[in-house]
Amino acid sequence: MITTYGLTKSFGQHEVLKGIDLHVDNSEIVVLLGPSGSGKSTLLRSLNGLEEITAGGFEVNGIRVDAGLPTRARAKLIRDIRRQTGMVFQQFNLYPHMTVLGNVIEGLLTVKKMRKDEAVAIGEQLLERVGLKDKSDAYPSRLSGGQQQRAGIARALAMGPKVMLFDEPTSALDPELVGEVLLVMQELAREGMTMLVVTHEMKFARNVANRAVFMADGVIVEEGSPDRFFDDPQQERTKRFLRQIN
Numbered sequence: 001m002i003t004t005y006g007l008t009k010s011f012g013q014h015e016v017l018k019g020i021d022l023h024v025d026n027s028e029i030v031v032l033l034g035p036s037g038s039g040k041s042t043l044l045r046s047l048n049g050l051e052e053i054t055a056g057g058f059e060v061n062g063i064r065v066d067a068g069l070p071t072r073a074r075a076k077l078i079r080d081i082r083r084q085t086g087m088v089f090q091q092f093n094l095y096p097h098m099t100v101l102g103n104v105i106e107g108l109l110t111v112k113k114m115r116k117d118e119a120v121a122i123g124e125q126l127l128e129r130v131g132l133k134d135k136s137d138a139y140p141s142r143l144s145g146g147q148q149q150r151a152g153i154a155r156a157l158a159m160g161p162k163v164m165l166f167d168e169p170t171s172a173l174d175p176e177l178v179g180e181v182l183l184v185m186q187e188l189a190r191e192g193m194t195m196l197v198v199t200h201e202m203k204f205a206r207n208v209a210n211r212a213v214f215m216a217d218g219v220i221v222e223e224g225s226p227d228r229f230f231d232d233p234q235q236e237r238t239k240r241f242l243r244q245i246n
């Protein structure tokens, strides 16, 4: 579902991603771990075209983007990729002037040009799935952070993505609200969604992921099954990281 080929990204002189080769299979849950500043967000943003890569390339569901494409060719490929990927960030980014349901169906109405009643039916189903059926008419400001993030997930799912990219979806939440969001993600994983998840939630990484990928300073240092990664890390850099978070 996702493959990167020596994906490289620089900001000016600063090479932030130094040739990343990553692969995520269909229905696989991969967690991306690593210290702050290692390039995790930049990698996710590159896959969604929010950053323009400097060298190498990547492929999402068969759509391949290489560095150095002409602007218009790239723009078309990125548009196609965005139709198939849902992205959830640390910040909830809901429209404050729209109800929860309004937020969820916005893309269906404006991008997919769906009829309102059809969109509402899909939106209500999704809100039920993330446990927010009774909040459909509420405005985001009346919701807890956990509820807002679940609404954000429902909004991303409304577009029918083939893959979901999560960038620290629970990092802005009060500790007692983290669980409800992870539960929704776990359910999504169980249903077979392909997911690439940047997280500091090591329990989620161990229990839900099929594979852990550890990045530091713009390179993949180590990857493996979560059990092996946590119980028997091979690289010194990985061991240091695991010591620091425990």
Ligand code: ADP
Pocket: 011, 016, 034, 035, 036, 037, 038, 039, 040, 041, 042, 043
């Ligand atoms: P992580 O998500 O792993 O914490 P990031 O991908 O956010 O790491 O950042 C990796 C490096 O890239 C950091 O050194 C950061 O300062 C730098 N960086 C990220 N975005 C930009 C930007 N827009 N301009 C310049 N430097 C950036």
Ligand code: MG
Pocket: 040, 041, 042
């Ligand atoms: Mg980040």
